[in-house]
Structures are given as C-alpha cells and as structure tokens.
Amino acid sequence: METTDSNLLSLASGELLKKFDPQKYFDQFLSEGVYPDGRPVSQFRESNVKTSVDRESDGSSYVQQGGACVSCTVNLSVAISSSEPGVLFTIESLGSVSEDLITDAQNFLDRLLSKNVFFDISQLDAGHNLRWTLHLKIMVLSSDGFIMDALLTAVNAAFMDTKFPSVFYPEITEEDATIDLSKVKINREKISRLTLKDTPVYSVYVLYNSWNAADVDECIVLCDPNKEICELTQNRCEIIIGKNDLIYEMSYAGKSALTETILSEIMICAKRRYGKISEGLNKIRAR
C-alpha cells in the first residue's frame, strides 16, 4: 500500500511540475537525451501508412506519423491538354489543427508540385490531345507538433496508389480538331500507375539548450518533437530531402546559432529518415 501511495505521489508531482514549470520538467529528460516517454531524442516516432483506404477514389492513403493523422484522396479528371497545372490540391483540417501549420503545408506542397518533384508531368498525357488532372484532397485529422511529415508521406503514398484507366476516343483526330469530351470513353479494366521520380521526405528538428549543459551555447538536436516541446523553444529547422542527397528545401529560424556541426548532424538524420520512409513506401507499392 505504501509503495502504491508513493508511486501515485511521484506521478502527481511529475504532472504538477509539468504544469507549473514545463521548462524544468522537460529539461530533466532532454538533458539525458530522451523524451519523457522514453524515446531517444535522435529517434522518430512510428509511422503507419495504408493505401487504398477509399474505394471510391482513384487513389488514396492514410498516414499516422507521430501524433499527426492525414488522409489523402486522389480523383482523376480528363480534359483537353493545356498548360494548366496537372495537380490541384486542397488541404482541410479539423478545428484542433493550427491555421499556420496548414498555410505552411500549402506553401511547401505548392512549391514541390510546381517543380514536378514527384513525377514527370508527361505521364499525365492520356493520348488523343487529352490530359489527366489529379485532384488531391488532403484532410489533416489531428496533429501533435508538425503535420508536413505525415502530409508529404500521405501524398507520396496516394500518388503510388493512383490507378489511371485507359482513355479511348472513337474518332481519329487531327492536331487542331475540336475534341468532344462527351465521346471520350474510359476503360477501367486496363489501368496503369505513376512512375515516381522521387518521394521527398520532410523532417523537422528543434535545437534545445539545456540548463544543465556546461556550455551555454551547446545545443541538443531533437528529432520529431511533439507540441509541448515546440512550445518550449522556437529554434526550428525544417528540411525536405530527396534521393541522392538532394535537398529540396530547408529553413531555420531561432535564437540558438545553427553551426556547421549541427547542420551536418541534421542532414545525416534527414537522410536516414528518407531512407526509412522511402523503403517503407516501396514495400507498400510492391504488395
């Protein structure tokens, strides 16, 4: 009975410390190189990826990565070839997700799609002067820190899952002839899939200065921090990395100085993360 009481007491005091002095509470764990849940600071949270979750769409995925849950559905439409973007997307969220996160995600995805990072845009050519347009509907169901990592994985998985039916136009067309879209026939029995050029992976790192550190300027690199850690410190580095060590985007802002050592540590972690995620996505595709 005494042991149970003392356990309850220590639990209660831990929760109280977390509430009234979160800095001190987290510092006692982070200075030892672990998060309060026992996860090492250099380790990412588990990811869970499922594809073909929505039978009515042409491609879909559901990703649970860390505390974020994102679903992505792809619907295809065929139209006359034009210079309009081949991929259109909308990002929606439930009320608990911050607007800033959604805006950042929109900016990142917009830039990646405009550079045709995922696949060659010529794959959208359906023949007969027709072209496919992909309509992505991304729904952020929950977040715990950042959403872009789960979002990008969901988009990659949805693209892998997308099934393109074959298109048939009954009349022979001249190059400048008018195409009547009502005569276009879709054959869903003959399908093809996208060949992805790359599956870019987003990862975020927070630089934390421990109170117990001998050197005031010494930083600990925290991988995949949760929401509570992000509120403690604003020093955040975001990186989108692709295959062959290509960096698509990187940004950092914060009080702690970003040194060359920290930057190379971050890039090594990001490369390792890319390898793990793309290996997982390739296994799903192979099934």
Added chain:
Amino acid sequence: MINEEQCVVNCQYSMATFSVPDRRNKPRGDRRGNEFTRLLERAFESAILVKNYPRSQIDIFCEVLEADGGNLAACVNAASLALADAGIPMRGLVTAVECGSVTGEACADLSSREHSDIVSRLTVATVGGKDEICMLDLKNIIHKDHVPQLIKMAMDANAQIHSCLESAVLIHMKKCYALSKRC
C-alpha cells in the same frame, strides 16, 4: 495575443505594386509573402531582447519599393536598422544576404535577372556579424555537399554587410549626440 512574459513580434512583408517590372496586383497576402513574414518574425524574436517588454507588441512593417533579388535579405537589413533607430535592444545587428549556387559554384547577392528555378538560393541571417545563424532559408534543389560552401560565402558576405550597417548606426549616433550637445 498578449504574452505575460515577453513582447510579441509582429512582422508584415509587402511588395509595392510598382516594385517589379511586371506590375503586381496584390502588394501582400500571397504565399511567398506570408512565408517571409513568418521567417522575419522568428528571426527577430530571437534577436530582440523580448523579455524587456512584457505585455507589449513590436510591429515591423517591411515594404519593398524596388525589387532586384534578395528581397528577404534586404528586409532583414532594413528592419535591423529600423529597430536600432527605434532604440529597441537586440543581441546584435541582424544582417542577411542571399547567395546562390550555380553549377556548384557559390555566388553572393544574386540579382533578380540571375534568379531562376534551377539556381538554388540560400538566404542567411546572422547576429552581430559573427557566425551565429538566426535564420536560414533555402529554395530550389541543391546537393547537400554544396551547402557548406554556400553557407561560408553567406557568412563572409554577412560580415561585410554588418560592418556597413554598424558604421551607419555609429555615424547616426554621433550626429544625434552632436545635436543633443548643441541643445
């Protein structure tokens, strides 16, 4: 939103409609502008001694009158001088520069004609002219082995810009001191 312990830094980045050769429709509110706004906020939150002004807000409005590449870097430099002029204490003058990597070769301070979708651009802001990066923004694809060279070039350029800004602040301070002495 009031913060009991420190001041809130609010930035706004906008470009005048006449600042670019192809007249802009909207001066602000576009995605890139919003992104620059957030980067500016986070950079200056780290440089300003925010704990000196609890329950307060510092607004920094940057308007680009003539754009020729390196807009974010120019805004950082201008905002830094404006904060010094306002007498707001900072850890040091924040200076920024935009560098580009062209076929693996690092180039400092690209103009708008030198911008393209295939040239990777890195904007680096440092505090006090030292190697203390408080903001970094990399756009367009680059191999990770080219990043250290680009950062080194940015640091060297920042040191030069810092000395320019510092001398401008000192000259201004001397003028003000001479004026106040006469009074």
